[in-house]
Amino acid sequence: MRWLGAHWNALRLALRRLAAAPLNTLLAALGIGIALALPAGGALLLNHVTAMTQGMPATPQLTAFLAVDAERKTALAAATRIRNLPGVARTQLLAREDTLARMKSGALADAIGVLPNNPFPDAIVVTPADSINEVPAAIEQLAATLRQWKEIEHVQVDADWARRLAAFVRLARTALLLLAALLGVGLVAITFGTIRLQLLTRRAEVEVSRLLGATDGFIRRPFLWHGALLGWLGGIAAWLIVAAAILWLRLPLAELAQLYGFDLLLALPDAAASAALLAGAALLGWLGALLSMRQFLRGME
């Protein structure tokens, strides 16, 4: 109970000190907020992109397009021939009429409606066997074989870009972790400096408290709360920056994603992510204050 009371007193004192210098508090919180907003916003964006890529086929597929004027029997023969190739699991013929009908029901309906003829060729979707679909060179070899056939006009490795995107997301996640670690150190440094300044201006108070029998814990407590509160305020600033960026960017980004056929509508951080951001920021602020106090108290001895 006494321990709780001591923390309550220290918290009140820290709040009074923060309120006594509102501009300093605001600038420090803003500095922390900007440092935190970058990894927080990046993590949010990556989570959305990850969720989006999880809906994509992980297995690469090839699409072999025939000439626009190729006959159906040529397409059927080519599909059979492909299915008999080593490394092919199955094939599916996409008839040009079906493709036209699908496109007419999509976003480009108006443009396609004015065309005099069906511009789409028959296409054969090729699914490689499990034995080769993890070997990019083997898939590329299969594509090269099909490109040599005279009835095939064009071959496209469909899932290649999705794999690249997934690889990019993995890389971005690692880079984001590094960035978060670096900026976390930055946040600790900001709090360290702020608390150090506080300590220098309150050196007499610390000295008197020691002479009157204060333990290091008693002296540390308000400064630790100060650091934690500063971190927490920085977390709020970061949340507001991220929220503002989301509200500003969500529509342009959604339109860009729509052009690639995806639904990507950024949402504000949920309760768990928001709580993690605030708690993490407070913890880092507390850590910065603790390091600052340790160095200062050692220096006084």
Add this chain to the structure above:
Amino acid sequence: MIRFDRVTKRYPPDITALADVSAEIGAGELVAVLGHSGAGKSTLLKLIPAIERPTSGSVLVNGQNVGALGRKALPYLRRNIGLVFQDQKLLFDRSVLANVLLPLEIAGFAPKEAKRRAEAALDKAGLLARARALPVALSGGEQQRLAIARAVAHRPALLLADEPTAYLDADTARDVANIFTEFHRVGVTVLLATYDAGLFPAARPLRLDHGRLA
């Protein structure tokens, strides 16, 4: 209560503040450490709450060798001692009341009880009406009385004061001296360093001359 046993204190490079001092102060005594400036009075007082440590010899407070106390044990020793410093060491950005509350908060008193004790100490020092003022608004004598109120608020059994009447005019010095005499009357052990023995006629003198007991 306090025993100095062949205590020597040297400061670098080669200044001897105290040399082979042995003395005993019993519980409930009023002792005035007398001597000229630089005689070692302040050093002697600082050894008791272990603000300074002896170079050799030992200082025992209630049988405990305070010179050998570890850093973590020091706060608990100091909480049982009331300290009045020569330069008062008031916190000028805190109110009079907040200054007196500080040792009570440190000692872990509940807020209500701390406030009650702080106000009682201020009342005794004649400063209750100035509780909300900042120390800078007080006169020299009032600041000294505030320092005394802060030292006694947690009712320590031992009160140490380093030149408590320095820089005060004769009347104010007499008032301040009377406060210490009153604490002695109610059983508090009082040890003070002073240049003016006449202010404390009831005190047992302990005279220092160039760091040695005269």
